[in-house]
């Protein structure tokens with residue numbers, strides 16, 4: 001047996017341990033949604049919602065699909081994803097490649113009808129289509145929201161990915177308020193939990209304006225954070241255009257969480273550079289309600305979820 005074989009078999013063994021289910025102590029109730037454990041898969045891995053049952057089987061406590069746009073789009077030309085193993089980091093400029101809201105809604109409905117739906121919450125992350133001018137962003141988000149309505153346990157307005165020109169400008173208070181009000185006006189009551197995902201690169205006063213708006217509009221909470229455009233922590237030879245994720249993002253995401261927590265008691269889903277049990281515990285101590293991982297999962301695989309859950313018992317309420 002090769003060492004790679006031994007490693008793969010031991011990962012599978014750990015996965016079946018996870019399949020036994022999350023211990024009740026790890027469960028959380030956030031925004032009225034029951035999460036069997038607080039470790040989720042961040043947006044961008046399952047953009048089209050094709051593998052929902054697999055994420056549950058691997059031990060995640062929830063999964064966020066997308067980013068989904070109103071219109072299908074191919075994303076940016078390749079190469080567009082770069083591995084930086086020494087930094088346990090990734091740089092991506094995928095540009096919201098996805099099948100579009102209509103096709104994905106069709107798939108999700110079929111999965112529900114055929115009882116192929118996971119027992120973990122599914123979040124739906126929506127973003128602006130590239131072809132839609134920023135001035136018409138609210139209409140574009142509304143189209144996705146309407147098309148996917150009722151299929152997710154919570155929804156996320158992604159206004160923070162760096163790879164769609166002008167998208168991050170939608171974090172401005174006025175533009176964001178217009179999007180939220182447009183969705184809420186259409187929705188009436190009852191309202192689905194709605195989160196806003198923020199960038200780690202926002203100036204403090206701009207971040208505080210988003211927090212203020214989230215409180216005024218009674219949002220479910222914030223996701224902190226998306227990838228960063230700050231690449232100063234990388235050796236120049238490794239640099240590429242795009243959003244940086246993984247270990248180099250850890251401090252910035254943690255700082256963003258702390259700034260938000262100083263200002264509000266709203267739930268925060270912490271994301272960015274969480275790559276072991278210690279960094280997971282650190283986010284809970286800083287006031288996170290739930291966590292999401294992406295890059296560390298790419299490098300370390302599903303055993304990481306189990307390791308984090310095993311060490312989180314003591315943080316359960």
Ligand SMILES: Cc1cc2nc3c(=O)[nH]c(=O)nc-3n(C[C@H](O)[C@H](O)[C@H](O)COP(=O)(O)O)c2cc1C
Pocket residue numbers: 042043044045047066067081090092094096125158161197225226227244245246247249271272273274292293294295296
């Ligand atoms: C390849 C890749 C694609 C991503 N795509 C999306 C996306 O479509 N929507 C989104 O909100 N975030 C996306 N993200 C950002 C992640 O959801 C997450 O916020 C970020 O990577 C920080 O977490 P991490 O350090 O654990 O990776 C993507 C990240 C990566 C690495």
